[in-house]
Amino acid sequence: MTAFAATRPSTPNRMSPIDRPAPPLLEARGLRFARNDEPVFGPLDFSVDAGEALLVQGGNGSGKTTLLRVLAGLLSADGGEVDIDGQRARASHRARAIAYLGHLPGFKADLSALENLDFLCGLQGRRRAQLPANALAMVGLGGYEDALARQLSAGQRKRLSLARLWLSPAPLWLLDEPYANLDLDGIELVNRMVQAHLREGGAALVTTHGAYAAPPVRTRMLALEKATTA
Amino acid sequence: MSSGVGVIDDFHPRRNAEPARGRRMNRVALPGLVGSAKALMTRDLRLIWRRRGDALQPALFALLVVVLFALALGGEAQALSRVAAAVMWLAVLLAGLLSLDTLFRGDADDGSLEQWLLAPVPLGWLVAVRTFMHWATTALPLLVATPFLAELLHLPHGQLPVLMASLALGTPLLSLLGAVVAALTVGMRRSGILVGLLALPLYVPVLIFGAGSVARSAQGLDPVGALLLLGAGLVLAVVLAPLAAAAAIRIALN
Numbered sequence: 001m002t003a004f005a006a007t008r009p010s011t012p013n014r015m016s017p018i019d020r021p022a023p024p025l026l027e028a029r030g031l032r033f034a035r036n037d038e039p040v041f042g043p044l045d046f047s048v049d050a051g052e053a054l055l056v057q058g059g060n061g062s063g064k065t066t067l068l069r070v071l072a073g074l075l076s077a078d079g080g081e082v083d084i085d086g087q088r089a090r091a092s093h094r095a096r097a098i099a100y101l102g103h104l105p106g107f108k109a110d111l112s113a114l115e116n117l118d119f120l121c122g123l124q125g126r127r128r129a130q131l132p133a134n135a136l137a138m139v140g141l142g143g144y145e146d147a148l149a150r151q152l153s154a155g156q157r158k159r160l161s162l163a164r165l166w167l168s169p170a171p172l173w174l175l176d177e178p179y180a181n182l183d184l185d186g187i188e189l190v191n192r193m194v195q196a197h198l199r200e201g202g203a204a205l206v207t208t209h210g211a212y213a214a215p216p217v218r219t220r221m222l223a224l225e226k227a228t229t230a
Numbered sequence: 231m232s233s234g235v236g237v238i239d240d241f242h243p244r245r246n247a248e249p250a251r252g253r254r255m256n257r258v259a260l261p262g263l264v265g266s267a268k269a270l271m272t273r274d275l276r277l278i279w280r281r282r283g284d285a286l287q288p289a290l291f292a293l294l295v296v297v298l299f300a301l302a303l304g305g306e307a308q309a310l311s312r313v314a315a316a317v318m319w320l321a322v323l324l325a326g327l328l329s330l331d332t333l334f335r336g337d338a339d340d341g342s343l344e345q346w347l348l349a350p351v352p353l354g355w356l357v358a359v360r361t362f363m364h365w366a367t368t369a370l371p372l373l374v375a376t377p378f379l380a381e382l383l384h385l386p387h388g389q390l391p392v393l394m395a396s397l398a399l400g401t402p403l404l405s406l407l408g409a410v411v412a413a414l415t416v417g418m419r420r421s422g423i424l425v426g427l428l429a430l431p432l433y434v435p436v437l438i439f440g441a442g443s444v445a446r447s448a449q450g451l452d453p454v455g456a457l458l459l460l461g462a463g464l465v466l467a468v469v470l471a472p473l474a475a476a477a478a479i480r481i482a483l484n
Contacts, residue, residue, distance in 0.1 A: 072348060108336075122272070
């Protein structure tokens with residue numbers, strides 16, 4: 001499979017340490033991944049600066065989810081390097097810098113919405129200024145604090161994931177199909193959250209297969225193409 | 231929902247500030263080892279409370295084994311007291327095996343393990359805490375019930391302290407070995423009998439030394455040697471098993 005990467009304009013000339021701009025929040029060089037010797041994506045070169053969003057586009061099976069899982073460290077790449085904030089990404093480093101919103105939300109069905117958030121905040125940390133109850137109200141789940149996760153609809157569970165994301169202290173958001181299962185208000189909510197996050201100096205990678213309206217922020221595009229076996 | 235969306239900006243008093251890297255990192259509460267352990271323990275206790283019936287299963291299973299053994303041997307005190315320690319050990323071991331598959335399976339199925347991997351604490355630590363909670367909720371109740379079950383089996387009173395000591399050292403060892411096996415099979419959809427097949431060879435030495443210590447004390451020999459070996463195994467497993475299980479989980483999720 002081949003992939004086409006839109007890289008940022010390179011700055012080859014070395015500058016003095018003082019002039020040198022801050023390293024990108026996330027940088028991938030020659031990143032590739034293969035499953036059973038069959039390439040899934042790559043080699044990819046891209047970078048995301050603080051205050052930027054990277055929209056990863058591609059059809060079903062083009063490797064969007066795999067790319068995000070590799071970046072999150074859940075899968076190990078077959079080649080290439082990932083730098084976070086100018087340093088080679090290690091597990092401990094990733095854990096502090098990355099919040100990952102995947103297809104499996106990681107909620108226990110027998111715990112209430114608030115208890116689930118409490119646990120994940122206890123496990124992964126949270127921003128001091130944010131409280132789980134407020135985050136629930138923000139994503140439109142006010143009044144559902146004591147509802148068990150199993151009683152929530154798919155869209156409500158997605159909103160619960162968004163609340164968890166909102167509480168996360170990580171500057172780099174990896175969002176795998178964040179718009180799935182959400183109504184129009186929910187899509188707007190995701191965009192507002194991404195916007196607010198970027199304004200705070202964070203960055204976001206967003207995968208999408210469709211033509212959802214991208215948030216009005218500085219956005220790079222990364223198009224993954226499903227290769228035709230030549 | 232429009233009201234909910236509007237709240238976002240209110241949460242950001244410094245919305246006009248220029249993007250600055252690391253700003254969020256300065257205002258975060260990152261969990262330490264103790265904090266994450268507390269969160270995980272609270273979660274597990276809540277889950278057990280929600281599913282109280284399931285939590286009783288290992289204890290009921292052990293009771294069933296003991297009662298059936300007593301009935302099968304005709305309730306004859308002489309015959310029972312000779313095999314009492316071995317039956318107790320078997321009941322506890324099989325009850326532990328029964329609940330082994332639930333150790334990481336639920337967390338793997340709902341994506342919790344992925345979030346564990348992304349937590350800023352070592353995965354081995356979370357595995358250790360989870361295994362401890364598993365032991366505390368499945369083996370500890372059995373340990374408490376042991377004197378009553380031993381009475382059912384006419385265990386000579388003199389052997390009870392040795393039996394309790396061997397179980398106290400042996401059951402955490404079984405849980406830790408079981409955690410490695412459960413982690414190895416977590417990537418499979420249904421592990422079924424495989425967990426038992428993989429775990430039993432590891433369990434055999436524990437069973438031999440555990441039940442053996444009681445047998446030695448019944449023969450009037452010193453049981454301390456066998457207990458010390460159990461203790462040594464436990465120390466080794468406490469250090470190595472969580473690391474091995476964490477490595478296995480990483481591979482299973484890959």
